[in-house]
Amino acid sequence: MLKKTVAIAITILLSANHTFVFADAAPQKSGASLMQGSSKQGHLGSIEINPYGNAPLTAIIDLNNNDINDVHVTIHGKNTNSVEISYRVSKSSILTHDGIPIFGLYASHRNQISVNYKLDGLNVHEVYHVQTGGLNNKHHEAMVREFPEANVVKVSEGFEERLYWINSQTANRRSKDLKWSNGGALGFNFASINYITDTEGEVRWILDDSSFSDDEHLLGRGLIMGVHQVSGGEIIFGKGQKYFRMDLMGRMIKERRLPRGYADFSHEIRERPNGNYIMRAAKRNYVRDDGQVVTTVRDHILEVDPSGNVVDVWDLNKILDPLRDNLLGVLNAGAVCLNVDDELSDEMVKIEPDAPFGDGPGVGPGRNWVHVNSIDFDEDDDSIIISPRHQATAIKIGRDKEVKWILGAPDGWTGDLAEKVLKPIDRNGNEISCSHGKCEGDFDWGWTQHTAWLNTHKGTLTVFDNGDARGLEQPPFPDMKYSRAVEYDIDEENLTVEQIWEYGKERGYEWYSPITSNTEYRGDKDTMFIFAASAGLHMKDWTRPILNEIDYKTGEVMVEIKFDNSGPREPGYRAIIIDPEFAFNSKD
Structure with a gap:
């Protein structure tokens, strides 16, 4: 109850109608640590990059036992003119992955991700950052560039x-x-x-x-x-x-x-x-x-x-x-x-x-x-x-x-x-x-x-x-x-x-x-x-x-x-x- 009370109290100060919890500034949950699956970034759990080992430019934001719905994700472009990838996430997808699936990250980049969802009936907005590695290719002697x-x-x-x-x-x-x-x-x-x-x-x-x-x-x-x-x-x-x-x-x-x-x-x-x-x-x-x-x-x-x-x-x-x-x-x-x-x-x-x-x-x-x-x-x-x-x-x-x-x-x-x-x-x-x-x-x-x-x-x-x-x-x-x-x-x-x-x-x-x-x-x-x-x-x-x-x-x-x-x-x-x-x- 203490954890929820803290989150809601912060919310009320920000808006009478909507909850806005910014991930970069969100408080750490009481009694939690990174070793226990928490995150310094947002109200939810930690972020796992390439969770299934087959798609390096994907990630999952762990639920940390939270019951959320009405989830919408935006992967922001590298600059104001770049392509944003936005999609809604069904309840089934959230339950399947035990978290929010993140698709469309750039390689070798500190990606910015906006996540909107409802928690306990309140609207939450968070911003996460994820650093990715480079592209992996099957290299051979005739290559002249790392990747197409x-x-x-x-x-x-x-x-x-x-x-x-x-x-x-x-x-x-x-x-x-x-x-x-x-x-x-x-x-x-x-x-x-x-x-x-x-x-x-x-x-x-x-x-x-x-x-x-x-x-x-x-x-x-x-x-x-x-x-x-x-x-x-x-x-x-x-x-x-x-x-x-x-x-x-x-x-x-x-x-x-x-x-x-x-x-x-x-x-x-x-x-x-x-x-x-x-x-x-x-x-x-x-x-x-x-x-x-x-x-x-x-x-x-x-x-x-x-x-x-x-x-x-x-x-x-x-x-x-x-x-x-x-x-x-x-x-x-x-x-x-x-x-x-x-x-x-x-x-x-x-x-x-x-x-x-x-x-x-x-x-x-x-x-x-x-x-x-x-x-x-x-x-x-x-x-x-x-x-x-x-x-x-x-x-x-x-x-x-x-x-x-x-x-x-x-x-x-x-x-x-x-x-x-x-x-x-x-x-x-x-x-x-x-x-x-x-x-x-x-x-x-x-x-x-x-x-x-x-x-x-x-x-x-x-x-x-x-x-x-x-x-x-x-x-x-x-x-x-x-x-x-x-x-x-x-x-x-x-x-x-x-x-x-x-x-x-x-x-x-x-x-x-x-x-x-x-x-x-x-x-x-x-x-x-x-x-x-x-x-x-x-x-x-x-x-x-x-x-x-x-x-x-x-x-x-x-x-x-x-x-x-x-x-x-x-x-x-x-x-x-x-x-x-x-x-x-x-x-x-």
Whole structure:
């Protein structure tokens, strides 16, 4: 009672209606000490930085057994023009962390944090200060800067509070000597870099994955990919032989092995509204038609429930044609996903029917014949939509494992599959003529694309069209290549497709992103959010990813940030928009 009486007495002197307790000047609680969990700063407990060991730019202000509610946090910018991060905190979040979660601290900085809350029905305002350490990176000999640098080109009014998660990696592949005995993609293993930047180009969060990464052991290998902010504001991703769920404080909620018999997660994991996960993996001990037993490469889609039980499997070797090579044979051999080799950048992939099994372009189970790099789920008809980089722009497949449509050049499709290829039309419904991978007018397929995702706001499909092997050929000069963000309107009944939006062609080779990248419509700002994650990869200098938000109606650039990565040949993978309010105030 004495402690509460002191606090209330001070309050009454300050205001008849509101309590203002300033942390820098707050009295120490009677009989308490720092060793007992108290703090010299505020009325609550001590501050623990990086409380879960995975997110160094987070902290928790301990409750010290206080019952508080109506909590609001503001991380102040470095100066008056810097970006403030503000969010409300639900009662559930407070109870989960036994304190107030602090997200969005600057590195190597004495951060100022304002916290407002109610204690015993009175309003409390406190100011805390937290000193943080430097950024941690996976260093290697080719690096010229400690950490990627974000160079802000433009941020339009109304976009200042955007926070962008950059899912990237260093150029050094780690410990390639671990392999499956019969193919597979176990060697797909890079050091991951994941961080959140604000619109001033300042890092406000970083993932330290050292607690769940180990290059020398099977379950610790792999590259973090497929990052999404999902229900409850939490984060899901996959890495090698595992998939994960954590919150923005770095609290690991789920760390689970792939189901028995499956291997080599990469690229994509999605959460359905029912809590199930859809993910892309491969199959161990897969028996080919010729009797050979292999580990396949990026050709199985799994659905698992929250407990890890397998609900369904899509084996693309049985659904599509694993021997189709029309696009495979014209790919740039120097950039097949993150397998980047400048010495092969002027060559096309050579397809050999008896090529060794493993993570290389080729036909048949056991080789990288389809390379699914994104998945979406259409809840309306219980179907998956995949982006098969080495076969088509996008393909929709039902629960019955029957193909519903194929978006892509018709060349090489045979039998029933040929009947499912969509026919391009113009805005007036007139059919557009296409031949040998090229179409008339303002229409083009996506080539070696990424993120064929549903735009649920408009019922369309958005795609990042990387542009390699466009028109089933390599151009005379590399700088003739370009990438696009593109949107398609698909009529599933009449099997037609109309191209209704595009951006990027006019940016030319500077914006050309041969691998990785993503496009997503954002309804909150009516923009296309685009990350050209490997722009500059083959310029013999620096990979310089470019992040944009483009006004959907006008095509105006609303946001542009260019990233100088820490060394050459370091493409990003994807970027997503992070909402801290969703993370900390959505659980009640």
